[in-house]
Amino acid sequence: MSKAGALDLASGLGGKIEKTDVLSAVEKYEKYHVFYGGEEEERKANYTDMVNKYYDLVTSFYEFGWGESFHFAPRWNGESLRESIKRHEHFLALQLGLNPGHKVLDVGCGIGGPLREIARFSSTSVTGLNNNEYQIARGKELNCIAGVDKNCNFVKADFMKMPFPDSSFDAVYAIEATCHAPDAYGCYKEIYRVLKPGRYFAAYEWCMTDSFDPNNHEHQKIKAEIEIGDGLPDIRLTRQCLEALKQAGFEVIWEKDLAVDSPVPWYLPLDKNHFSLSSFRLTAIGRFVTKNMVKALEFVGFAPRGSQRVQDFLEKAAEGLVEGGRKEIFTPMYFFLARKPLAESQ
Numbered sequence: 001m002s003k004a005g006a007l008d009l010a011s012g013l014g015g016k017i018e019k020t021d022v023l024s025a026v027e028k029y030e031k032y033h034v035f036y037g038g039e040e041e042e043r044k045a046n047y048t049d050m051v052n053k054y055y056d057l058v059t060s061f062y063e064f065g066w067g068e069s070f071h072f073a074p075r076w077n078g079e080s081l082r083e084s085i086k087r088h089e090h091f092l093a094l095q096l097g098l099n100p101g102h103k104v105l106d107v108g109c110g111i112g113g114p115l116r117e118i119a120r121f122s123s124t125s126v127t128g129l130n131n132n133e134y135q136i137a138r139g140k141e142l143n144c145i146a147g148v149d150k151n152c153n154f155v156k157a158d159f160m161k162m163p164f165p166d167s168s169f170d171a172v173y174a175i176e177a178t179c180h181a182p183d184a185y186g187c188y189k190e191i192y193r194v195l196k197p198g199r200y201f202a203a204y205e206w207c208m209t210d211s212f213d214p215n216n217h218e219h220q221k222i223k224a225e226i227e228i229g230d231g232l233p234d235i236r237l238t239r240q241c242l243e244a245l246k247q248a249g250f251e252v253i254w255e256k257d258l259a260v261d262s263p264v265p266w267y268l269p270l271d272k273n274h275f276s277l278s279s280f281r282l283t284a285i286g287r288f289v290t291k292n293m294v295k296a297l298e299f300v301g302f303a304p305r306g307s308q309r310v311q312d313f314l315e316k317a318a319e320g321l322v323e324g325g326r327k328e329i330f331t332p333m334y335f336f337l338a339r340k341p342l343a344e345s346q
Contacts, residue, residue, distance in 0.1 A: 017056045023306030029053045030313070033228035043233035044182035048131065048158060051180045054231030055132040057310045059111065065290065068113030068142060071176045071204065072332045074262035081269055088204075088333075089117045092173050095337050096200050098122035102170040105129060107159050107191060107203075108177025112139035116146050118173075125151045127169075131158050160186055164194045172201045176332055179206035182233050184244035192248045198342045201250065205334040206230075207238045209257065212329040222324045229317015238334045250338035258333040259325070266332060267325035270318040291315070 017025050032038040032050045043050055062070045073088035075081070092114075098104065100123035106115045109128030119126045130136050136154045143149040157163045160181060172195050181187035191201050206226075213219050223235055236244075238257060245252055259266050294311050297303035324330030 017053075019304040022057070022304035023309070025053050026057060026306040026309045029057065029231075030228070030309075033224065040234050043227075047180065047182040047233050050233065051231050052132055056134055057306075058231075058314060059132075059135055059138065061290075061310065061314055063111065063138075068111055069117070069175075070110045070113070072266045074258050074266060074333065075264035075268070077263050079264070084264075086117060089114045089175070090121050092175070092202055092204070093118045093122045093124075095202050096171040096173060098124050098171055100124065103127070103168070105164075105169045105172045105191075105194065107172060107174040107187075108180065109135075109139065109154070110177070111135050112142060112152070112154070114175050115139075115152055116143065116148050119148050119152050120146075124171075128152070128154045129157055129159055129162065130154060131156060160190060162190050162194055166193055167196045168194045170196055170199055172199075174201075174203040174205075176204050176206055178203060179230075179232055179235065184236055184241055185247050188244050188248035188250065192250060192340055195340045197340055200253075200337060200339050202337045203335070204258075204332065205238075205241050205336070206232070206235060206332050207241060207257075207330070207334040208235050209238060209329055209331055211327070212237065219327075219329055222320045222327070222329065225316045225320025226324060226330065229313050229315075229320060235330070238331070241334065242336065245336065245338050249340065251341060253337040253339055255334070255336035257331045258335050259328075259331040265325060267322045270322050272322075 029050065032043050032046065067082065067085075069085050069089065071085065071088070073081075073084040075084040079087075096104075098118070102122070102124040104118070104122075104124050104126045106112075106118075106126055106128045109115050109130050112128050115126045115128045118124070128136075128139060130139070133156060136156055139154050140149070143152050143154075155163065159178065160183070172191050174191075178184070178187050188201075195201055208223065212223070226232065226235060238255075242252065242255060265271070291308075291311050294303055294307050297307070321330070321332075
């Protein structure tokens with residue numbers, strides 16, 4: 001059960017950052033990005049600080065508007081956003097071939113929405129890896145509410161340097177999370193290390209597609225909007241992710257951009273021309289209401305100074321995501337299923 005009220009949103013803004021320091025954290029975060037003169041190499045060098053600040057600042061907004069699972073999904077006609085998100089998570093579990101008792105790793109687990117859903121769906125034990133203290137605290141609270149705290153847990157660590165022995169897990173997945181890694185190869189190599197031989201790694205990656213033109217100014221602007229609004233050091237091309245997987249040692253079973261065949265556009269919930277009562281808070285009217293509510297809460301002191309600025313760069317992200325989706329230059333669901341060979345020589 002997610003937080004729902006305005007005061008819950010206000011109390012969570014800033015995460016573990018001291019409320020008096022939220023504005024300065026927003027300013028520092030913004031300076032990492034192109035719109036404020038930031039450079040890609042600086043974002044990659046300081047990705048831990050940048051991503052941690054991002055999730056401290058935005059997690060309450062995400063949960064308020066999106067629920068417990070912070071990701072997109074392909075949708076069928078007549079299917080609700082929530083139904084599509086659950087189906088997207090179940091699809092991942094089925095692709096991994098999860099069986100009761102399997103020990104599974106969720107890389108970059110957020111507050112654990114997918115973790116809880118997949119654990120219940122497959123009767124597995126899921127460990128959520130996350131480097132953000134606030135999200136882990138919130139995830140543990142939600143695990144207890146859902147009754148999965150005995151077989152699901154969280155570990156605070158950097159997914160570029162995982163604190164697990166080699167061959168620890170029966171399966172590993174990542175849902176729109178490893179896009180935060182400064183280096184795809186390094187991240188995938190760590191996943192390869194902790195996965196048991198013969199087992200599978202599956203992911204949904206945020207990527208620029210082959211339609212992206214790095215010399216097109218409008219394409220560059222869209223990419224920059226997504227980067228600042230979603231805490232990304234860079235956005236890789238689909239083929240770069242594929243190559244990194246192979247370099248890390250994985251056998252790629254299959255891969256596909258699942259956005260291509262989605263009957264309902266994945267970005268529809270954020271499209272200002274779309275209205276839905278079931279996902280009202282994501283609509284243009286819902287975001288307008290939230291923006292003015294945050295403004296009022298900040299004015300009276302319930303929300304920390306800088307909260308409106310966070311709302312602003314999230315709005316910029318929404319605009320970039322919608323345009324990136326419409327132009328088919330960006331996808332949040334480049335899917336791949338990869339296998340660690342039974343022997344290193346294979």
